[in-house]
Amino acid sequence: ETGVTQTPRHLVMGMTNKKSLKCEQHLGHNAMYWYKQSAKKPLELMFVYSLEERVENNSVPSRFSPECPNSSHLFLHLHTLQPEDSALYLCASSQNSLGANVLTFGAGSRLTVL
Amino acid sequence: KNEVEQSPQNLTAQEGEFITINCSYSVGISALHWLQQHPGGGIVSLFMLSSGKKKHGRLIATINIQEKHSSLHITASHPRDSAVYICAVEGVYNDMRFGAGTRLTVKP
Numbered sequence: 001e002t003g004v005t006q007t008p009r010h011l012v013m014g015m016t017n018k019k020s021l022k023c024e025q026h027l028g029h030n031a032m033y034w035y036k037q038s039a040k041k042p043l044e045l046m047f048v049y050s051l052e053e054r055v056e057n058n059s060v061p062s063r064f065s066p067e068c069p070n071s072s073h074l075f076l077h078l079h080t081l082q083p084e085d086s087a088l089y090l091c092a093s094s095q096n097s098l099g100a101n102v103l104t105f106g107a108g109s110r111l112t113v114l
Numbered sequence: 115k116n117e118v119e120q121s122p123q124n125l126t127a128q129e130g131e132f133i134t135i136n137c138s139y140s141v142g143i144s145a146l147h148w149l150q151q152h153p154g155g156g157i158v159s160l161f162m163l164s165s166g167k168k169k170h171g172r173l174i175a176t177i178n179i180q181e182k183h184s185s186l187h188i189t190a191s192h193p194r195d196s197a198v199y200i201c202a203v204e205g206v207y208n209d210m211r212f213g214a215g216t217r218l219t220v221k222p
Contacts, residue, residue: 002158037155042116042212043200056209088155100145100204102162108155 003027006091006106013081014114021076021109023091029104031097032074034066037088037108049074050097081113117141120201120213127220133188135216137201140182148175148186149200151215157200160186191220 004025013019023032034046048056049068063085065077074091088108094101119138127133137146148160161168161175163184168175172191177184188195201213 002156040214042118042214043202043210044212045210090155090157092157100162100164102159103147103149103210104159105149105157108157110155 002104002106004091004093004104004106006089006109008109009107010110010112012112012114013078015081015083017078017081019078021078021089021091021111023074023076023106025072025091025093025104025106027093027104029093029095030071031094031101032068032071033092033094033103034074034076035090035092037090039087043090046076048097055097078111081111083113086111086113116214117211118201118203118213120199120216122216123214124217125219127191127218129192129220129222131191131220133191133195133218133220135186135199135201135218137184137186137213138182139184139201139203139211141203141211142206143179143203144206145204146177146184147202147204147210148184149202151198151200153197160199188218193220193222196220 007022031050036044046060047066052068067075090108091106092103117140121136145164151157172189174187196219198215200215
């Protein structure tokens with residue numbers, strides 16, 4: 001248990017479904033991240049939130065919608081996804097988003113889009 | 115070409131062997147991270163370094179800023195070290211770039 005909890009761990013959804021991934025940390029960190037890990041590809045940064053404000057969005061399609069209601073919780077809302085969106089989605093947190101920071105990762109949510 | 119290159123992609127070793135995984139990068143960085151990913155997906159941060167060398171138990175990480183190169187060494191390897199090891203560099207604008215990972219299998 002790293003201190004970053006992701007739910008659900010596994011999710012299967014159709015292309016017309018709406019679902020959400022949840023991430024929670026109680027480490028007192030101020031920055032939270034969503035990463036995507038597709039098969040045989042490096043990790044890709046999707047979103048960065050610092051003190052609940054989005055500070056980076058790496059040209060992610062609008063069918064992925066992040067939400068950070070407070071510094072302990074981060075959501076990734078999913079809508080009309082494509083099969084190529086099937087991947088492991090990893091949440092991470094760090095003390096800050098600026099400067100060199102150690103990342104603490106969650107266990108990931110493995111998403112399959114049918 | 116990925117800005118972060120790891121070698122080898124796959125590595126099989128016998129228990130007890132000394133292991134080296136290499137990482138080369140082509141961008142300016144503020145820090146380099148070594149991560150470990152076990153089957154099932156969870157990632158653990160092993161090291162964050164910006165110069166010199168760090169040691170934690172049987173793991174040693176080194177970085178040469180001038181050569182833009184880092185190595186992760188595992189001494190007295192054990193089957194429980196089997197995992198994917200990922201090198202990641204934190205750019206000067208705090209953007210992270212990841213290597214494709216090195217899959218290590220340590221056989222008993």
